[in-house]
Amino acid sequence: MRTTQAVSLNDVSRSKRQQILDAAYVVFSRKGFHRATVDEIIALADTGKGTVYNYFTNKEKLFYTLVKERSAPFESALQEVVRSHDPVLTKLEIMIRLFLQFYLDNGGLLRVLMHEMRGFGSEQYSTLSQEQREKHQNSFRATIDILQQVLEEGIRVGVIKECDAQKSAYALFSVIVTMVFQNFVEENLEATAHLIADVFFYGIAKERLAK
Amino acid sequence: MRTTQAVSLNDVSRSKRQQILDAAYVVFSRKGFHRATVDEIIALADTGKGTVYNYFTNKEKLFYTLVKERSAPFESALQEVVRSHDPVLTKLEIMIRLFLQFYLDNGGLLRVLMHEMRGFGSEQYSTLSQEQREKHQNSFRATIDILQQVLEEGIRVGVIKECDAQKSAYALFSVIVTMVFQNFVEENLEATAHLIADVFFYGIAKERLAK
Amino acid sequence: MRTTQAVSLNDVSRSKRQQILDAAYVVFSRKGFHRATVDEIIALADTGKGTVYNYFTNKEKLFYTLVKERSAPFESALQEVVRSHDPVLTKLEIMIRLFLQFYLDNGGLLRVLMHEMRGFGSEQYSTLSQEQREKHQNSFRATIDILQQVLEEGIRVGVIKECDAQKSAYALFSVIVTMVFQNFVEENLEATAHLIADVFFYGIAKERLAK
Amino acid sequence: MRTTQAVSLNDVSRSKRQQILDAAYVVFSRKGFHRATVDEIIALADTGKGTVYNYFTNKEKLFYTLVKERSAPFESALQEVVRSHDPVLTKLEIMIRLFLQFYLDNGGLLRVLMHEMRGFGSEQYSTLSQEQREKHQNSFRATIDILQQVLEEGIRVGVIKECDAQKSAYALFSVIVTMVFQNFVEENLEATAHLIADVFFYGIAKERLAK
DNA sequence: TATGAATGAGTGTTCATTCAT
DNA sequence: GATGAATGAACACTCATTCAT
Numbered sequence: 001m002r003t004t005q006a007v008s009l010n011d012v013s014r015s016k017r018q019q020i021l022d023a024a025y026v027v028f029s030r031k032g033f034h035r036a037t038v039d040e041i042i043a044l045a046d047t048g049k050g051t052v053y054n055y056f057t058n059k060e061k062l063f064y065t066l067v068k069e070r071s072a073p074f075e076s077a078l079q080e081v082v083r084s085h086d087p088v089l090t091k092l093e094i095m096i097r098l099f100l101q102f103y104l105d106n107g108g109l110l111r112v113l114m115h116e117m118r119g120f121g122s123e124q125y126s127t128l129s130q131e132q133r134e135k136h137q138n139s140f141r142a143t144i145d146i147l148q149q150v151l152e153e154g155i156r157v158g159v160i161k162e163c164d165a166q167k168s169a170y171a172l173f174s175v176i177v178t179m180v181f182q183n184f185v186e187e188n189l190e191a192t193a194h195l196i197a198d199v200f201f202y203g204i205a206k207e208r209l210a211k
Numbered sequence: 212m213r214t215t216q217a218v219s220l221n222d223v224s225r226s227k228r229q230q231i232l233d234a235a236y237v238v239f240s241r242k243g244f245h246r247a248t249v250d251e252i253i254a255l256a257d258t259g260k261g262t263v264y265n266y267f268t269n270k271e272k273l274f275y276t277l278v279k280e281r282s283a284p285f286e287s288a289l290q291e292v293v294r295s296h297d298p299v300l301t302k303l304e305i306m307i308r309l310f311l312q313f314y315l316d317n318g319g320l321l322r323v324l325m326h327e328m329r330g331f332g333s334e335q336y337s338t339l340s341q342e343q344r345e346k347h348q349n350s351f352r353a354t355i356d357i358l359q360q361v362l363e364e365g366i367r368v369g370v371i372k373e374c375d376a377q378k379s380a381y382a383l384f385s386v387i388v389t390m391v392f393q394n395f396v397e398e399n400l401e402a403t404a405h406l407i408a409d410v411f412f413y414g415i416a417k418e419r420l421a422k
Numbered sequence: 423m424r425t426t427q428a429v430s431l432n433d434v435s436r437s438k439r440q441q442i443l444d445a446a447y448v449v450f451s452r453k454g455f456h457r458a459t460v461d462e463i464i465a466l467a468d469t470g471k472g473t474v475y476n477y478f479t480n481k482e483k484l485f486y487t488l489v490k491e492r493s494a495p496f497e498s499a500l501q502e503v504v505r506s507h508d509p510v511l512t513k514l515e516i517m518i519r520l521f522l523q524f525y526l527d528n529g530g531l532l533r534v535l536m537h538e539m540r541g542f543g544s545e546q547y548s549t550l551s552q553e554q555r556e557k558h559q560n561s562f563r564a565t566i567d568i569l570q571q572v573l574e575e576g577i578r579v580g581v582i583k584e585c586d587a588q589k590s591a592y593a594l595f596s597v598i599v600t601m602v603f604q605n606f607v608e609e610n611l612e613a614t615a616h617l618i619a620d621v622f623f624y625g626i627a628k629e630r631l632a633k
Numbered sequence: 634m635r636t637t638q639a640v641s642l643n644d645v646s647r648s649k650r651q652q653i654l655d656a657a658y659v660v661f662s663r664k665g666f667h668r669a670t671v672d673e674i675i676a677l678a679d680t681g682k683g684t685v686y687n688y689f690t691n692k693e694k695l696f697y698t699l700v701k702e703r704s705a706p707f708e709s710a711l712q713e714v715v716r717s718h719d720p721v722l723t724k725l726e727i728m729i730r731l732f733l734q735f736y737l738d739n740g741g742l743l744r745v746l747m748h749e750m751r752g753f754g755s756e757q758y759s760t761l762s763q764e765q766r767e768k769h770q771n772s773f774r775a776t777i778d779i780l781q782q783v784l785e786e787g788i789r790v791g792v793i794k795e796c797d798a799q800k801s802a803y804a805l806f807s808v809i810v811t812m813v814f815q816n817f818v819e820e821n822l823e824a825t826a827h828l829i830a831d832v833f834f835y836g837i838a839k840e841r842l843a844k
Numbered sequence: 845t846a847t848g849a850a851t852g853a854g855t856g857t858t859c860a861t862t863c864a865t
Numbered sequence: 866g867a868t869g870a871a872t873g874a875a876c877a878c879t880c881a882t883t884c885a886t
Contacts, residue, residue: 016850034245038877048851053878089416115326127245151415161417167395167406168415171386178385184378195378203414204362204379205300206372227867249860259868261863270860438871456667460856470872472859481856511838537748549667573837583839589817589828590837596811597804606800617800625836626784626801627722628794649846671881681847683884692881 017055019045024066029108033063033116034127060132067113071139074102078146088154089201095147096176097193103180104189111181144173172200228266230256235277240319244274244327244339271343278324282350285313289357299365300412306358307387308404314391315400322392355380383411439477441467446488451530455485455538456549482554489535493561496524500568510576511623517569518598519615525602526611533603566595594622650688652678657699662741666696666749666761693765700746704772707735711779721787722834728780729809730826736813737822744814777802805833 023045027036038059042049056062081094103110116128117136128136148169154160175196179185185192234256238247249270253260267273292305314321324347327339339347359380365371386407390396396403445467449458460481464471478484503516525532538550539558550558570591576582597618601607607614656678660669671692675682689695714727736743746769749761761769781802787793808829812818818825 037875049853049878050851050880051849053880054849054851059877159417160415163410163415164406167390167393168410170389170393170395171407171410174385174389175382178381179378182378182381184381195375196382199374199379199382199414200410201414201416203410203412204371204374205412206370248858253869260861260870261868262866264861265866265868459854471857471874472872473870475857475859476870476872581839582837585832585837586828589812589815590832592811592815592817593808593829593832596807600803600807601800604800604803606803617797618804621796621801621804621833621836623836623838625832625834626793626796627834628792670879675848682849682882683847684845686882687845687847 016045016047016051020047020052020055020062021066021069023047024062025070025109028063028066028112032112033059060128063128064132064135067109067136067139070106070109071102074098075143078143082146082150088150088157088159089197091150092147092154092172092200093193093197095150096172096196097190099173099176100180100185100189100193103177104185107180114177144169147172172196175200227256227258227262230258231263231266231273232277232280235273236281236320239274239277239323243323244270271339274327274339275343275346278320278347279350281317281320282313285309286354289354293357293361299361299368299370300408302361303358303365303383303411304404304408306361307383307407308401310384310387311391311396311400311404314388315396318391325388325392355384358383383407386411438469438473442469442474442477442484443488443491445469446484447492447531450485450488450534454534455481482550485550486554486557489531489558490561492528492531493524496520497565500565504568504572510572510579510581511619513572514569514576514594514622515615515619517572518594518618519612521595521598522602522607522611522615525599526607529602536599566591569594594618597622649678649680649684652680653685653688653695654699654702657695658703658742661696661699661745665745666692693761696749696761697765697768700742700769701772703739703742704735707731708776711776715779715783721783721790721792722830724783725780725787725805725833726826726830728783729805729829730823732806732809733813733818733822733826736810737818740813747810747814777806780805805829808833 020041023041024036026044027041030036031040036059038049038052041062042052045052052062056065077098078095081091081098084091086094113136117133117140148165151160151163151165151168155162155165179192179196231252234252234254235247237255238252241247242251247270249260249263252273253263256263263273267276288309289306292302292309295302297305327344327347359376362371362374362376362379366373366376390403390407442463445463446458448466449463452458453462458481460471460474463484464474467474474484478487499520500517503513503520506513508516535558539555539562570587573582573585573587573590577584577587601614601618653674656674656676657669659677660674663669664673669692671682671685674695675685678685685695689698710731711728714724714731717724719727749766749769781798784793784796784798784801788795788798812825812829
């Protein structure tokens with residue numbers, strides 16, 4: 001049935017795992033977590049059902065691993081920007097760009113992830129187990145925390161108004177996500193990044209009203 | 212089991228429908244769409260299973276109707292503000308307040324709704340049927356359109372910068388929703404509304420950088 | 423598919439439950455608990471799968487209920503004998519007869535039950551849940567307790583030697599079960615009962631050896 | 634991972650086989666046949682999965698071999714007693730003692746075995762294949778046959794009543810097994826053996842009733 | 845001989861929906 | 866209109882066994 005590949009044992013083995021992850025990406029993206037079936041994934045991965053369970057404890061863990069592995073490079077890149085010595089506003093704009101890029105590249109999956117953690121806040125709507133959901137949420141929070149840190153840096157440095165850094169971080173985050181999910185990101189990603197930064201920094205009002 | 216009420220047939224019948232809707236609100240809010248079961252709803256509604264299907268084609272339709280009926284008053288109120296003669300920025304702040312209020316009052320349900328339409332954009336993650344999801348999305352779009360109209364009015368009047376009104380409307384909307392879902396809304400709802408408006412109007416930067 | 427029966431609603435409904443129990447008896451007897459499939463049961467019961475789960479929480483519970491309902495009359499009969507005023511040895515012989523009869527009538531099922539509680543003692547070999555197994559075991563113990571009580575009565579009255587009543591009860595019980603499961607019970611059930619009683623009462627030795 | 638041992642190929646190989654058998658004993662005893670997994674066995678045996686299948690055709694065969702090898706010394710000992718020139722009742726008591734000892738030593742495994750052959754009679758409840766079960770059953774029968782032979786000897790010699798030797802053998806056997814499985818065997822194994830023998834020989838009744 | 849990655853058959857359970865009364 | 870018994874499609878997961886190296 002499946003075509004044997006002329007590669008070293010090690011590669012074949014890595015390949016199986018990767019084949020499954022790749023197939024999972026496609027299927028989860030298309031169907032979401034709940035509606036994605038393992039059967040569909042293995043059909044696409046050209047693999048036996050047992051193999052999936054050799055590599056991943058269960059469907060949830062497969063999903064989690066997928067997200068984790070796809071996110072890693074993005075998170076590193078983000079960290080790097082924070083540690084750089086660019087001015088705060090520049091940092092923020094670069095981060096927005098990274099976000100957009102990452103969300104564009106992995107939109108399918110992240111849409112689903114957001115779906116499964118609605119509000120990346122509380123409740124229990126999703127099909128994911130409490131435990132798994134918490135892990136995802138912590139990931140998210142960690143990412144947003146980074147935004148928050150930079151905002152706080154900006155406030156300390158006096159570049160940013162005295163505002164609630166956490167709320168602002170969430171606000172910025174939500175706007176980025178919304179732009180991506182609404183397909184509002186132009187071909188020129190930098191343009192969109194700049195646009196978001198501009199509104200976020202200076203607002204939409206033409207002039208400040210006398211209070 | 213259930214106590215029959217001594218009311219006119221018509222009233223009982225209306226009552227049944229409402230009982231179901233009320234129960235559905237509670238259960239959907241608690242469990243989300245997928246995990247809410249009709250059994251749980253009828254238990255709470257103190258009614259028979261068949262009765263639900265007499266009034267609502269299916270679970271989806273029940274959910275849709277529920278959302279629709281709960282949203283109606285909010286949408287009217289919103290329309291009214293638009294038609295008022297307040298200055299644009301004032302209108303916007305009032306609208307933000309209305310949004311917050313509405314989302315706070317119906318948070319449980321709307322959280323679920325957002326969950327089921329993730330991205331109020333595209334695909335098919337949710338348990339909802341394509342058709343039903345589109346209806347919900349149209350509702351959402353209609354609501355956001357109203358924000359957009361006011362923004363456009365602001366641009367026309369010269370109070371708001373020349374910007375992409377649609378994107379801005381979505382951005383504003385996403386921020387509002389995020390604040391609610393993150394439980395960032397203070398007891399003093401007006402304060403939060405003002406805060407959102409302030410950032411949205413004037414940005415977070417202390418001073419405009421020389422470009 | 424299924425033939426509708428011309429009976430009152432109440433009867434049909436009782437019938438469904440009973441049909442399932444009857445089918446379950448056959449399938450469990452033939453295949454044992456683990457190898458019996460719900461699919462096979464519903465095929466025989468001429469019923470839908472969901473129906474089984476309307477009446478019984480799960481496969482285990484179905485099995486438990488089946489055993490329970492089949493055992494009830496036997497247990498009553500046993501109790502009655504205990505409370506009678508026959509001489510102890512007579513009581514015991516009657517009880518042996520009841521046991522034989524019951525085990526012959528429900529042999530298929532009880533074989534399985536014993537299987538699932540191996541040793542009606544300890545461990546965890548069976549497919550049954552800890553909780554369910556304990557329930558079954560308690561049933562068994564209760565039944566054996568009754569034997570024990572009569573033995574103790576015999577000791578008190580001086581008809582039976584001073585011996586360990588519990589051990590003796592278990593011994594008697596195990597012999598009865600073994601006779602049934604080895605198909606050693608003659609057509610004339612009373613003969614077998616008498617034979618067991620005889621060995622149990624007077625032993626197999628021709629004469630007591632001088633110690 | 635596993636430490637390779639510096640022994641002759643032949644020894645390693647024998648060792649592997651034994652390691653597997655030892656591990657199998659532990660796991661089967663703890664979990665029973667069905668719930669014991671090959672994975673668990675190889676983990677404990679510190680060996681590869683394929684290796685198990687090099688030495689044993691399948692899980693069943695592994696189990697069978699295990700039982701067979703553990704039983705061999707016991708069966709020899711039993712034979713020896715039969716061939717001895719002790720009086721029949723003495724032989725029987727010694728045999729009871731051997732049984733108790735053997736069942737105590739290998740209780741874990743034998744419990745499982747009995748479980749898998751329930752009734753060491755008929756049907757097909759266990760996970761074991763028909764063929765394999767028959768082999769086990771023959772083993773059992775052979776062992777019980779030995780008891781039967783001695784009983785027949787006793788009858789011939791006039792020490793034992795004219796009774797059905799086969800049934801009596803089974804009865805005795807079942808009592809022994811029951812005592813073990815119910816943990817009724819005292820520290821002093823001989824006491825229990827004597828107790829069983831006493832009841833079996835002379836019964837529990839104080840005096841023979843006038844018929 | 846030893847290994848372990850790959851395999852896939854097999855099954856209990858949930859729950860929205862129907863329809864006869 | 867109100868009811869609830871009956872239904873069955875859909876799905877994740879386990880584990881003995883194989884076979885290429």
